[in-house]
Amino acid sequence: MITDVPGVLVGHHERVGDGWATGTTVVLVPEGAVGAVDQRGGAPGTRETNLLEPENLVQRVNAVCLSGGSAYGLAAADGVMRWLSERNLGFPVGAQPHEVVPIVPAAVLFDLPRSEWGNRPDASFGYAACEAASESFAVGTVGAGAGAAVGSLKGGIGSASEVVGSYVVGALAAVNAAGEAVDLSTGRAYAADHGDFGVTWPSRAASLPSRRTGLNTTIGVVAVDAALSKAEARRIAVAAQDGLARAVRPAHSMFDGDTVFALATGAHELPAEFPARPAALDALCSAAARVFARAMVHGLLAATTAGGVPAYRDVWPEAFA
Numbered sequence: 001m002i003t004d005v006p007g008v009l010v011g012h013h014e015r016v017g018d019g020w021a022t023g024t025t026v027v028l029v030p031e032g033a034v035g036a037v038d039q040r041g042g043a044p045g046t047r048e049t050n051l052l053e054p055e056n057l058v059q060r061v062n063a064v065c066l067s068g069g070s071a072y073g074l075a076a077a078d079g080v081m082r083w084l085s086e087r088n089l090g091f092p093v094g095a096q097p098h099e100v101v102p103i104v105p106a107a108v109l110f111d112l113p114r115s116e117w118g119n120r121p122d123a124s125f126g127y128a129a130c131e132a133a134s135e136s137f138a139v140g141t142v143g144a145g146a147g148a149a150v151g152s153l154k155g156g157i158g159s160a161s162e163v164v165g166s167y168v169v170g171a172l173a174a175v176n177a178a179g180e181a182v183d184l185s186t187g188r189a190y191a192a193d194h195g196d197f198g199v200t201w202p203s204r205a206a207s208l209p210s211r212r213t214g215l216n217t218t219i220g221v222v223a224v225d226a227a228l229s230k231a232e233a234r235r236i237a238v239a240a241q242d243g244l245a246r247a248v249r250p251a252h253s254m255f256d257g258d259t260v261f262a263l264a265t266g267a268h269e270l271p272a273e274f275p276a277r278p279a280a281l282d283a284l285c286s287a288a289a290r291v292f293a294r295a296m297v298h299g300l301l302a303a304t305t306a307g308g309v310p311a312y313r314d315v316w317p318e319a320f321a
Contacts, residue, residue: 002170002295003135004161005223007031007265010172011133012143012157013125019116021307022068024076024125025143025157027172027221028133030089033263035061035105036233040241043215044257045071045108052261054230058103062089063130064261065106066144066174066219069120077106079126107259109176110215111147114307140302144174144219147307150248150300151180152208154311155218158299160195160291164283166268171240171291173220175299178255179248182300184208187316189300191247191293197301199319206315217257218244220295222288228264232281237262239285243292260292 002008007029014023037052047065051058065080067073081102084090090100112120129143139145140156148155155175162169175181182189187202222240240260245251252258270280301319305311313320 001159001161002172002221002223005168005170005225005265006267008170008223009133009135010137011129012137013128013132014143014146016141016146016306020119021114021147022111022120023143023146024065024067024121024129025174026080026126026129026133027064028130029062029263029265032060032062033265034059034228034230034233036230036237036262037105037259038234038237038241039259040252041256041258042254043217044259045074046259047074047077047106049105052105052230054234058091059230061103061105063104064221065104065126067106067108067121067125068111068144068147070108070110070112072120073108074106075123076121076126077104079123080104080130083127083130105261107219109144109148109174109217109219111176114147139298141304141306145299148174148176149309150175150177152184153182153300154303154305154309156299156303158295158297158302160294160298162287162291164287167224167226167284169222169224169284169287169291171220171222171295173218173292173295173299175218175296176216177218177248177251178216178253179250181248181296187319189297190249191297194290194297195294197297199301202316202319216255219259220292221261221263222292223263223265224284225265225267226284227266227269233262233264235281235285236288239288240292243289244296246293247296
């Protein structure tokens with residue numbers, strides 16, 4: 001789980017049923033973390049991503065907000081900012097402790113068809129997700145994954161982590177891609193070889209109706225407990241997109257706004273000298289790709305049917321026997 005990285009918390013808030021299938025997920029770093037982002041595909045929905053460019057002033061972020069609701073869902077970040085400001089957490093802009101501006105980059109995915117029109121996350125979703133944040137959190141049809149879909153199947157929230165030497169790399173993904181995450185002729189996930197997922201991959205085809213809406217987007221966060229610059233953290237986010245491309249086919253289309261944030265908490269230093277430092281960073285990047293791919297498979301497998309989209313576990317129940 002991404003919370004295996006010390007200092008990282010995750011909270012969800014969603015509504016499913018009665019015309020709703022959407023939600024918000026918040027990745028909180030109360031002590032702050034160096035932030036970066038990499039955005040691929042032709043249809044992004046984001047907030048505060050320019051701030052994360054290496055040449056810009058602010059170095060550390062307080063949270064990342066991931067939400068359903070397409071561009072409407074960016075309003076959820078307002079609630080995250082309110083929650084943080086009530087605790088005096090943010091970029092100092094005055095002499096008093098409460099004079100701060102919380103730094104909350106955000107990205108949204110397209111799930112509007114899974115809810116009745118007008119039912120989408122607002123600031124209350126972001127605030128409630130912060131209230132729920134902890135080291136232990138649910139995966140599947142929760143938070144930003146409540147209305148997610150990946151190809152012909154239900155998507156959801158997934159998470160994974162890996163130890164790399166003295167560092168921990170963790171990922172959280174809200175899986176909502178235009179492409180398929182599964183070979184529909186066999187039932188095997190494209191990224192099945194990236195870990196032990198506790199299932200027996202089936203070997204039969206499934207007949208599924210086409211579900212393409214033309215608008216999608218996978219969003220997520222990779223966290224590491226290394227001390228990185230913003231430019232180095234961006235390399236982590238870039239590498240995580242490779243994991244996304246391993247997990248879905250096609251990836252980064254004109255109809256996806258695939259966006260991955262990176263958070264570096266700074267608990268452990270990288271070697272200072274060359275070539276040890278770039279070699280250590282490269283090992284973290286390789287792990288970022290692996291854990292993001294695994295997180296996407298976990299999101300697929302943990303999802304349950306919602307919003308009229310069938311879940312993997314319903315199409316291939318024998319995998320979980």
